[in-house]
Amino acid sequence: MPGTKQVNVGSLKVGQYVMIDGVPCEIVDISVSKPGKHGGAKARVVGIGIFEKIKKEFVAPTSSKVEVPIIDRRKGQVLALMGDMVQIMDLQTYETLELPIPEDIEGLEPGGEVEYIEAVGQYKITRVIGGK
Numbered sequence: 001m002p003g004t005k006q007v008n009v010g011s012l013k014v015g016q017y018v019m020i021d022g023v024p025c026e027i028v029d030i031s032v033s034k035p036g037k038h039g040g041a042k043a044r045v046v047g048i049g050i051f052e053k054i055k056k057e058f059v060a061p062t063s064s065k066v067e068v069p070i071i072d073r074r075k076g077q078v079l080a081l082m083g084d085m086v087q088i089m090d091l092q093t094y095e096t097l098e099l100p101i102p103e104d105i106e107g108l109e110p111g112g113e114v115e116y117i118e119a120v121g122q123y124k125i126t127r128v129i130g131g132k
Contacts, residue, residue, distance in 0.1 A: 003120040004069050009043045010062030019067040020056035023049050024119045032062060051122050069119040075129065078112045086125070088114060099123050
């Protein structure tokens with residue numbers, strides 16, 4: 001999948017990101033079962049979606065590979081607020097994006113700076129850096 005890389009399930013840690021059913025998720029819990037008579041150790045990984053707050057989980061052998069989203073952290077400037085959407089301009093590429101305003105973000109204002117993430121073609125504002 002573009003925008004992802006493969007890692008071993010056994011190397012995942014809480015707080016990292018992983019793809020579960022095609023959804024980029026932040027890992028909130030990992031439990032590993034001991035190797036049994038019929039095979040290796042298995043990991044149960046629980047994640048919450050980065051873009052939609054949905055809980056996802058999977059169980060896989062710790063030696064198997066799993067897709068991990070490549071998270072790109074960027075900075076942008078707020079150009080305009082339009083209802084529940086915000087228009088921002090990337091401070092490196094100067095490309096403009098229209099993103100939904102996250103419920104947990106306060107202090108967005110035109111001219112202010114924000115930090116946002118991009119993963120597998122989706123974008124989300126993570127925090128407000130400062131105003132004018």
